[in-house]
Amino acid sequence: MRNLVSFVVGSLFGLGLLISGMTNTNKVQGWLDIFGAWDPTLAFVMGGAIIPMAIAWQLTKIRKPVFADSFPTPPAPQIGRNLVIGSTLFGMGWGLAGLCPGPAIASLSFGGGGGVVFALSMAAGMLIAPRVRTRLDQAAAAS
Amino acid sequence: MQLDWIYGLVGGGIIGLAAAIFLLFNARIMGASGIIGGLIDGSGKSDWTERALLIAGLFLAPALGALVMGGSETNITGNYGVIIAAGLLVGVGTRLANGCTSGHGVCGISRLSLRGIVATGFYIVAGGLTVVIFKHVLGVI
Structure with a gap:
């Protein structure tokens, strides 16, 4: 059942990204571009997604998960160096191409060669990320 | 254009519903970069x-949806150097930060997670500055 849920969740996620326009890089870059013709759509997408999820978080306090023993424990509310550096690097890539990981997969079927190259580069980045993390930790320990 | 925000809200709602189902049924966080x-x-x-x-599902459902809609466009840049650099940055950055727009953004902010809010602040500011510099100053994108 967990497998079926995963497939349904992925499908809804993908449809939501397509319907909301988040697979269109113009809309993402249009939202980030405060000095251009600013496009507010992304704010509506975020707001629309956060509402059901906020209700779900409330439900986790009074219910048990359907196909698991317990809900995940949230990480300690610690703002580490990797969170800041990683989010900054991610934001730069997001601004350059207008794609983040979810839409990169959701748009693969119609994104042409550019979409495929982006997804492969993203996969390569994810593959080397553990080594980058080790380097950063070593550099921090040495300083 | 006027309808775009309605599509945004409806599509966003479906994304949030997906994340809610994943949490309430499988007790998992729907973060694309982590998955x-x-x-x-x-x-x-x-x-x-x-x-x-x-x-x-994330690949197949929009593929089918785009077919039904008669095609869809990403309008991604034709500059492959930019695409490769962007992909690498997104891949390394999201894994270093342990999350992206879905994990830190949707799932984190909705439970008022400090990490999610800080991460989202950094990637939005970095993304905004990048668009301003590479579009308006350098004219690359």
Whole structure:
């Protein structure tokens, strides 16, 4: 059942990204571009997604998960160096191409060669990320 | 253009519903970079079928949706140097930060997670500055 849920969740996620326009890089870059013709759509997408999820978080306090023993424990509310550096690097890539990981997969079927190259580069980045993390930790320990 | 925000709200609602189902049924966080990255670097071996099936749906449903709609466009830049650099930055950055727009943004902010809010602040400011510099100053994108 967990497998079926995963497939349904992925499908809804993908449809939501397509319907909301988040697979269109113009809309993402249009939202980030405060000095251009600013496009507010992304704010509506975020707001629309956060509402059901906020209700779900409330439900986790009074219910048990359907196909698991317990809900995940949230990480300690610690703002580490990797969170800041990683989010900054991610934001730069997001601004350059207008794609983040979810839409990169959701748009693969119609994104042409550019979409495929982006997804492969993203996969390569994810593959080397553990080594980058080790380097950063070593550099921090040495300083 | 006027309808775009309605599509945004409806599509966003579906994304939030998906994240809510994943949390309430499977007790999992619907973060795209974590689900994909765990398959790629091998850290998600124990539940790889769930990850692979989620990614299969994430790929197939919009593929079908785009067919029904008569095609869709990403309008991604034709500059492959920019695409490769962007992909690498997104891949390394999201894994270092342990999350992206879905994990830190949707799932984190909705529970008022400090990490989610800080991460989202950094990637939005970095993204905004990048667009301003590379579009308006350098004219690359």
